[in-house]
Every structure is written in C-alpha cells, then in structure tokens.
Amino acid sequence: MCIPIINEQKEFPQEIFPSTDSQVNPLGDITNYFKEHLTESWKKFNLTEEYEKEFPSVEEINQFLDVFRQESIEIWDELVKSITITNELLFKIGLMLRILPTTLISVFQQIWLNDNESNVLSLHLTLEQRILLGGIMVNWIVEQQVERALNFANQEKWEDFEKEILNVPHTNWIPSEHVPWLILELEMNITIREIQVQVARHMIQPMLNENNASVRNIVMQMNMGEGKTSVILPMLALSLCSSSSSLVRIIVLKALFPMNYQSLRYKLGGLLNRRVMPFACRRDMNFSYAQVNKIFDRLKQGLHTLDVVLTSPEDILSFDLLTIDKCRRQEFDTGRSMLSIQSWMKTFVRDVLDESDEILHVKYQLIYSIGRQQQVDGGVERWKTIQYVLNLVKQHAANIAQQYNDDVYYKAAERQRSFPEFRLLNHRPFQELCRRIASDWINQKSYRQLDQQLILSFILDTNSSINGLVDQFPHNTIQLFLIMRGLLSSEVLFVGLKKRYRVNFGVNQNAKFNRLMAVPFRAKDVAAENTEFGHPDVAIVLTQISYYYKGLTDSQMLQCFNRLSQDESDPEMIYEHMRW
Template structure:
C-alpha cells in the first residue's frame, strides 16, 4: 500500500469520535436485541440479568477501545465485575517499578466469564504495550478449545494473531528452526500478537534446552536459552485455571540414560506390600475408634505407630535399637546420624523407606487417592506398562503421565492389583 493510500485511511479526531459513538450505540442496540429475545422466549431470569447490566457503567469506551470492539464482535456487554477483575489483573503492568505488584491472582465463580470474556480483555490490553508479549497458558486438555475461541475473538476486527507454541521431546530442533521461532516471537511482540501455550510445552522446552546441552548440541541449546531469557524479559504470562497449573503436582520429568532398578529393589516392593497388609489389619479397629474417619489427620499417627511396631517386631531387634529405629522412622525431624553407625547400609535403606511411608506421609497421600478416579493401571493396549498412572477422571487415564515419586507409584500399583 502506498503512503498516499495509507494516509487516506487515517481519521481525524472528529471522525474517530463519531465512529466511537456509533460503535457504542451498536453495543447498546445489541443488548436491547438480546433482552427482547429473552423476553420473547420467556426467559425471565436471563432477561432480568441482561437489563440490569448497564453498559460502560464503570469504564470509558474511548479509553479502552479494544474492549469496545470486543463487545461489538462478541455481541456481549462486559459486566462491571469483569471490568474490575481485568483492571485489578492489569495492575502489575501499570506498576512496573513496584516489585511487590509483579503477580496477581484472582478467583471467580464458574460462569462469570473468566475464560470467555476476561481472558481476551487482558490479552488485548496487555499486548498493546510495546514491551510485553502476552503468553496465555492454558491446560493441555483445553488447548484446542481456547485456541479456536481466541482466534475467533481476537482475529477479527482486533486483528491480533494467536500464535500456538508447542514443544515435545521428540521435536528435534535445529539452530535454524530455533532462530526462526525466536524471530517469530520478536515479530509477535512488534505486531502485538498473542502466544498460546500449555505448561507441558513450557516445561518441555526448558528440559529440552538442558537435554540439548547434555548431548553437546551447544549451538541449539544456546539459542533455546536465549529464547527463555528473552521471554523472561518481555513475556507477560496470563494463566487460565491457575490453581491447577500452579499446583505442586504439576511437573514434567525427562528420563535419561538406561532404565535402572529403584533403590532397594525387590525389598522395597516387599516392604511396601507388608505395610499395606498391616494397614488392612489395623484400619478397622482404628476406624471404629475414630468414627470411621481413618484418613483424617488425627488417627493417622496412631496407624503409623502400629505399623512401625508390627514391622519392628518381625525384625527381632534389641529393645534399645527398636526405640532408636522408631524415633528415626516416626519423627521426620530426626537425623540419620542416630542410625548410620549402628546398622548396615541395606538395613538403613529399609528404615528410610519406612520413614518416607510413615513420617513423610507418602502412605497418607496414596491412601487418599480414589481408585479408577485418581489412579489405576492404564488398560490401553498402546500403553505397555503395568504400573499405576494418574487418572484425570473416572476411568480416564492421563496421557503420557506417570507418578514422579517411586514409593507413591509402588503403593498405588499394589493397590490397583
């Protein structure tokens, strides 16, 4: 397009004001049409909710033109609570010099428009900054739906491109490909585009960087590290379902090297099986004492005490040694020095297994999981492992996922069978 044609598209202040007024009238007209539709369909609750929502009550459309365009294109009226949440979430961008305002977390009830309204509002507002590349992080299972939704809402009149960012271990990147990705991200910053990704993709990219360096592919690793540093400088993350994404259980592990037997080998499996048999023996009695709430925090120490005593009784250790072992197994704060000079390494290894199960509450965590809801064996023929794996829902195994803690995996595997 020539400079003359480009200048012809520029509007004067009066023209922009007139166009903005027309758009506001269109938004109000759309709301009236929705209200009439609800009235004709005798949807009284929806009708009352629609007419009670006063357009632009707590914000000025001329100050937030992308939001006005979003209203017009989505055929909605942004509610006051949504404006308040969006403004609150944008505070870190407005207070860049205040390190205490670097992150904001908000919670809303279901159906309040977090993903459908507030997320696009934040995206178009934050990406307008020349120093911020918006990276929207969503759950992997919701990625396709969010991608289609954001393309529809941001790709029309707002003219924002949604760039999907995916990374898996089987992607054998070259330094040329990494540089192309880097250039596209930099171009996205200048064009005010939006990046959509998932936590697995981010973690996979981080681990793949380390893996490339481990394989002596330093040029690729250096280029990937440059992207990570650049994203930390210019990236602005918006997390949808942050309680799930930021949960401590959300992790990604790359296995490297040859497969090895877990520490303790067969004895670890036998010990855990013995403990589970003791759980079966003692839980009925303890449950009767605690009104069948065996898995509340209060009766669990008693269960641990009984398990530890029963396990030690079949070891035939001296009384003095038994007290020492009990102290080490049941007290997570006790030092390993109290047993390290008195017993061989193989025996100490069993003590540490028992300590992890009881005082570190690995057993407690495992017994709180629901069979075939939180864990089970994946029956899919393509998944050729016999270990228990995490489940996302009833009889729905999480794809390409395993339990990261070996004792949790062993306990749940034995419970599954």
C-alpha cells in the same frame, strides 16, 4: 412495563427457638423475651411494601430503537460524504475500495494503534471523521443491547431482560481510550459490564503494595458465569500487548486448550485482526537448531504484530526441561538458542493465567526423567519391604476400621488371602496404623532391646537424627531404616492408602502405553496418558495395591510361571517365599 413481584405472607418459623418451659430449658425467660421482639419485627417486616421497578414497555423500547437507528443512519451518511469529498480523486481513478463499516473500523483500529504501514487502503481519517465513526460504533452497540432486551421480553425471560436493561454501557471507561474493547463489544454483540472493566483494569495496572513495590503479580477471583474467560480474557489480551514491550501469553489448562483456542480465534480474529499462536511442546520432541530459531523468529514477529500466544503449563515446563536435556546431550548450539528464548520471554512476555488456582497447583511441577534407566535405590529390597508393610496393613485393616469407623473405608475381602478394600479418609487413623506396623516389623527382627527403641524412634519421628544409627549398623540396614521411615513418618504409605483405585490410580490398560506400573488417573477408568508417579515409593505402593485389588490376568500368570521355571534356580523356594 412492570415485572410483578409477589409479596407472600409467611408464617413465623417457631422451630428456630427451643422450648420455653423453664423445667426443660432454664433459659426459657430469655428465649421468650427475644421471641416476642423478633415476632414483632417479623410482623412489621411483612407489612413493609416492596417497590416494584418500573421498566419501559416494549412499544417504548421499539420507539427508542427506531430513533437510535435513524440517528446512526444520519451520522453514517455524513461520514461517508466527508470521506468521499476528502478522497475524491482516489474515488474517481478507482483506487479506493467501497466504504463499508468493516473497512472503516479496520482503518480506525490501525490509526489508533499507530500502525500506518498496515493501512492497505491508503485511507487517512481526520480527527472529525474518527469522532463520527466512534459515535456511530457506540450507537450500534446501544442498538444491539436494546435488540437483545427486546428478544428477552418477547421470550418472557424477565430476569435476563432486567439484567440487560440495568446494564448501562461505558459507565466507567471511555470508548475513545479503549478502541479495541469497543470493537470487541460490537463484533461479539455484548455490552461489557462495569465489574468486568474493574477487574480488567486492576489486572492491567495493579494497585501495588506500598511496602513492597516490586510485586507485579495479581490474582482476582470472580463467580462462575461472570465472563472471566469469554470477556475479561480477550480484554486483557487486547490491552496488555504492545509492539515494543509486551507479548501476551495466555496460559490455560491442557484439557481446556482446544476450547480456549477456538474461542480466542473467534473473538480476536475478525475485525480486531489479532493472530492467536498456539505454543505446544512435548518431551518427546527433538528440536533442531533451525527449528528453534524459527520458533524464536515467530515469537519476535508476534511481538511486533500484537499476536497472542496460547499455551498450557505442561508445554512451558516441557520446553524448559528439553532445554536442560539438550545441554546434557552436549547439543550446545540448540540448547543455547532455547535458553535465549527463555531469557527473551522472561523480558517481553506478560502472562495471563486462566483458572490460576489449578495452574499454580503443585501437581503441575513436572518431574522429567533423563538419562538411562536405573534401579531404584535399595533394589529388590525396596519392593519386598513395601510388600511386607502392605501385608501388615491387611492384617490390621479390620481392627483399624472398627476403631476409626468414620475415618476409614473398609470392605472385607471375599477370600482369606485376598487384600481387603481399605482406604483412609483422613489422617486420624494413620498414626495408630504406623505404630502397629512399626511394632510388628521390629518384632520380627533380632535387634537388641535398646537398639529397637532407637530404631523405632528414628522410623516414627522425622525430627530424629540418623547419626546414632550410622556407626552401629551396616549400609544395607541403614537403607532399610530409611525406606521404613519414608513409608511411615514421611507418610508415603498414607498418600497411597488415601487414593481411590481406578479413580486416582490404576494400571493403564492401553496396549500402546506398554507399562505395568500404576499411573495417575484423570477420572474413573481414564488413565492420564504419558504420565507416571514421580516418587518411586508412591509408584511402587500404588502398583502393589492395583494388582492386589485387580489380580493377575491369565497371560501375566503364565509369564510369572515361565519366569520361575526357566530363569530361576530354585523356583519352589521363591514361590513359597513370595506367596501370602
């Protein structure tokens, strides 16, 4: 059967060349010279005949499949006869179960793993019987591949048919050396591709740098749809585990955890009989000493029984931070046991990271708050300073947007006192915005001219030292300088102004969350549960912007007015001072 490939004659793309008129293009002669040569090459290329790949017809494939099936039946009958003769007494007294492919494959794997204790059938296969069983399994895998190819041919999916036919099984690995891979192929009805074996083998035994032999980490990149999660991940889980030295821990993104858990259970929990242990930990968990010891015992058991641990970066970091919290609370027995688990896992655990570029991102470094809640450094002055800076942003937003039209998103407010929609698309406009904010801020202060230059230099340049200001100004003033420096030269304000409202941040409307501060968003109007911004100034800036864009609800307005009328001694002055 041939897959037709149509070789159409295409016209030469004349538009790729500029004008050959010497008055329009002084290099017209050179252009014309290359144009003639490329045109000639194009004609020769179109005259080249393409070779059509010849594939066997459907009838030939069916005949090949019938021969394989007959061969498998004959080998299976020979194997059953051999086992029956070898264990004749057990069969006669009824102590031997019925011989099925599933039972023999289970025994075959246990013998390969040297796990005779789990052999409940008391069945010991000889070397010749194991060779026969391995040959039957390879035959079955080829039969499955041929059946898949026939199915694609019947559905006229010629591209999938071609991929299946061209995939030659077991070209770069020996099935007898990787029996779990062979069982995985058989049970999942797949044929492991050559590139998948290369990637898995490179990650199992990485080729270390001769200059630095201590490096044991390896990162591999593959295109989408090449079986990273569905094929290579189970292959690594099967090959890296060892009852004496290695417990495989697969780390996946939290959002993909349920899907990966179901997938691994489906692939590893059948004939391969590997347990998948989910390891979950949240910062609101309060482990007791007995519970920690049970976790430790289960991990040790998993090492012995070749289990696979599935977890996420948040769970690992939460467990590490809970250990610190236990020690801080002087629960030393529990903390000591948790430290022992961490030390043991560093010795025996082999980590496999799926989507490593996301997992190793800096955002997964959790900031875990412990102890009693305290006021931010600077107190109310920090909020007031940020409010004043955002007021200056509002004043200069239109001018900056006009000057840097392609680098700023700007939409004027409908009301004069409302905050405009203003977002920085890149870093270019920020320096000019900082310079204007710093200039306006310093002008409303009553500092000497010489001190103003020194203060501006400190605020706008992160390399400038604070030593020249410490002796001239009180502590509260120095604290104000540091707040302004963090907002401007340390680019805290830039971080806030480049985020999208209701997409990257916003106020969580869920009543159970019970917070008025802005929090990170995972998607549009989808708040990240139990998550807050770790940097206090970033949190304050984004909280202010959130309320500037959204405004206050009726209940929040009443709450503010009740606070002014009931708790404040001079509400009129506070109202006039705070409103814009």
